[in-house]
Amino acid sequence: MAISLCAGLLALSAPAKAQDGASAxxxxxxxxxxxxxxxxxxxxxxxxxxxxxxxxxxxxxxxxxxxxxxxxxxxxxxxxxxxxxxxxxxxxxxxxxxxxxxxxxxxxxxxASTYAMAFIKGKGLDAIKTPADLLALPRAVRDKLKIGIFARSPASDWLLKNGLIAQMVSYSPQTGDPDQYPGQLIDRDLANGTVDVAIAWGPIVGYFARQATGAPITVVPFKPSEDGIRYGxxxxxxxxxxxxxxxxxxxxxxxxxxxxxxxxxxxxxxxxxxxxxxxxxxxxxx
CATH class of the missing domain: 3.40.190.10 (Periplasmic binding protein-like II)
Known part of the structure; x- marks a missing residue:
């Protein structure tokens, strides 16, 4: 009888111990x-x-x-x-x-990463290997570019420093719309031609360039720090x-x-x- 009672107590206590372990x-x-x-x-x-x-x-x-x-x-x-x-x-x-x-x-x-620019291959910008190469484009070509950036970012500082504000297409970094995401600059507006060049945080640029299903996208990173602007x-x-x-x-x-x-x-x-x-x-x- 004592053995049966002990066995019953053990049976009752086992689930409790298991539950304690799970909760812990x-x-x-x-x-x-x-x-x-x-x-x-x-x-x-x-x-x-x-x-x-x-x-x-x-x-x-x-x-x-x-x-x-x-x-x-x-x-x-x-x-x-x-x-x-x-x-x-x-x-x-x-x-x-x-x-x-x-x-x-x-x-x-x-x-540790840095800002980067992106453009679609085969659209006349393939010679760009560094951000400075965009600045060196013929004025007639450069002045026609629409460059998408996020406001109040190193990208906007770069455009301002290099006299490209007229080419800027500005996006708000915090729209208040939970359905919007930063990558739309790349996978939507760069892809459909709303902008010719996009400049954003490198992980965003690199990821959405890799995800592109249409024409290939070239990614050109900025140096972490250059010309007094921090990009990294x-x-x-x-x-x-x-x-x-x-x-x-x-x-x-x-x-x-x-x-x-x-x-x-x-x-x-x-x-x-x-x-x-x-x-x-x-x-x-x-």
Whole structure:
């Protein structure tokens, strides 16, 4: 009878222990944009999606997403927002921030890239191998070009510096329309002739040039810094202030995953520049 009673208690306790183990599984909660290829989208087709999957796999953690357009209010509605009625934050890691991110702790950078220009092959611009080559075109040719750029970007600075404002077709970097995405400059307006040349952040240009289904698109990167204009930037991850442990875990993953990350960027056509030297770790404010 005692043996039967013990067996019954063990049978009852086993599921409870299994449930406790399941609930204790660690989760990598990432804050990502649902429509921002090549960085991320809700179908997990972006390179930030792939890097998050890689890191969760290496940690042995479950991967969860919090989706919000990465524009005004993104951090407030993702990294700093809690799930309604709970003390649990919607997410713990922003997978793409600049290294001067000030709204949380920043990891070491995992990507360094630069702005790039793109044009369709066979349309009279094939001699352009550097941005300076566009400036050297005959004036009659250059003055007819429609050059698509995002406002308040290094691309607009380059046009202004070189007297090409009359050729500028300006796009808003934050339209407020969640259905719009930066790559439309390449895969729609460059492809259909609305613009002759597009200048944007290199990962966007490289990815959508590779995805083009019509005429081939040439990608010409800018140097990271030239003529007093900065075109190159480093991308890292961000966590909340005080979450030093998670920041350090991500730093270790970034360091140990360089071959896999480099392959992801090759798969996405991302123009990569040299990563800067490791930055000093900044302690969380008390």
């Amino acid at each position: 599984q660690k989760i990598l909660r990432v804050c990502q944009d649902p429509n921002n290829l090549p960085m991320s989208d809700r179908q997990d087709r972006g390179y930030e999606n792939k890097i998050a999957e890689l890191f969760a796999g290496k940690l042995g953690w479950k991967l969860e997403h919090s989706w919000y357009p990465q524009r005004m209010g993104f951090i407030r509605n993702s990294l700093k927002a809690k799930i309604d009625g709970t003390d649990t934050f919607k997410c713990d890691v922003v997978t793409g921030v600049s290294t001067d991110f000030e709204m949380g702790l920043v990891t070491q950078p995992y990507l 930037f480093s991308i890292a991850m961000g966590v909340r202030y005080g979450d030093n442990k998670l920041r350090d875990q991500l730093n270790a993953l970034i360091a140990s995953s360089q071959p896999e990350i480099a392959q992801i960027f090759r798969d996405y056509g991302v123009p990569v520049t040299a990563l800067p030297a490791p930055i000093a770790v900044v302690a969380a404010p008390s």
